[in-house]
Amino acid sequence: MIELDEIDQKAVSGLNGFLVRKDLVRTFSRQFPVPTYVVEFLLGRYCASTDQEEIEEGLEIVQRQLKSRTVKAGEEELFKARAKERGTVKIIDLITARLDARRDSYVATLPSLGLKDVRINSELVTKHERMLTGGFYAEISLSYDAAIAQESSGRPFGVESLREIQLSKRDVLDDLASARKNFTREEWTEFLLRSIGIEAKDLDERQKNALLLRMVPFVERNFNMVELGPRGTGKSHLFQQVSPYAHLISGGKATVARMFVHMGTGQRGLVCQYDVVCFDEVSGISFDQKDGVNIL
Incomplete structure (x- = not known):
């Protein structure tokens, strides 16, 4: 159990459902080959609570999903085999796509499995354009078609569906603005720094401002640094x-x-x-x- 200080208590009262315990994030991020925000996405879905029983239940779900859906080095063939035997397998991976002009179709790349020619329909690519410009992490349902595997230059693996790993609520800024009223300027500064995993208690004012400055490009248009x-x-x-x-x-x-x-x-x-x-x-x-x- 961790003790909630005054800043934590204010966050709980104004931002319940949006909070993630950073000690849990560190634990999971060391175990699985995914960025921190992927772990936070899952913790925010299943463990956004201060009730210890709810957190314990959520942790079991997060542990199970990360263990069954992230591909560690050396497990690539295991996941491919699961797709073949079961027909589909769910993974968490960085998905990118490109146009195959010869076949007039799109193909996706899943680096954790070493797959560069995965079938994907054009509707998914059009809906998620970012996969054409560097890609994004997503929960992906990957299928395997044995009939296509028999074809010459066939592409047996295909993306059935995917869900982007990102904020799920578009009105989150309104909730943040409402909660901000409960904090002093100093408290809000420390709260923002905690959001990126930094405890600001032992930092002086200049150090805090320097760390805040690093985050300005996320919220300020055309800010170059x-x-x-x-x-x-x-x-x-x-x-x-x-x-x-x-x-x-x-x-x-x-x-x-x-x-x-x-x-x-x-x-x-x-x-x-x-x-x-x-x-x-x-x-x-x-x-x-x-x-x-x-x-x-």
Whole structure:
């Protein structure tokens, strides 16, 4: 049992149903190969309570789902075999998609299973455009068709359905604004820092403000920021682990089409699909056209 301090108590009274215990998040995130926000999504669904019995019941469900739906290294063939034997299997994975112009169809990629040619219908791709621009984590129902497997160049695996892992309520900002009235400015600052796993009690005012500044791109339009620091100090952690609405680009080439818009198809790029786009180790990234830097 953990003791709730005054900030916790105010959060419980104003934001019941939205809270996640960070000690539980740390426990699960070390066990399974998924970002922190995936674990928080499940904990928020099943453990958004202060009642210990409800939390214990929810933890069993979360543990069971993460254990049965996340693919650890070396388990790829096991999950494929389950799909073959059962017809379908549910996984939590980062799904991306691309257009196969030769067959006039879309195919999905599921990296945890090493699958690059998974069938997916165009309606799902149109509904979830982000899978064309870097992808997103989702709960995926993956099917296996033995008849298609017998065909030449057949694609036996297919995405039956998926559910994005993201906020499920669109009016959450109204609830946050209402709860904010119960906090002082200092308390709200500490509460926001706790939301990304940082305990602010031992930090001075300048340190707190510096950490808050890192989160400004999530809420402020067209806010550009550069972070300087040695490798391995957590610069990219916030943008990779905390929110499904951020996308991290690590090294390599960036194209104008992928970043902004594909002039041939009209497909929107990363900047249009995500709230935050972060370049990790920006010195190693180059654009295919000079226009890319100019547009930024």
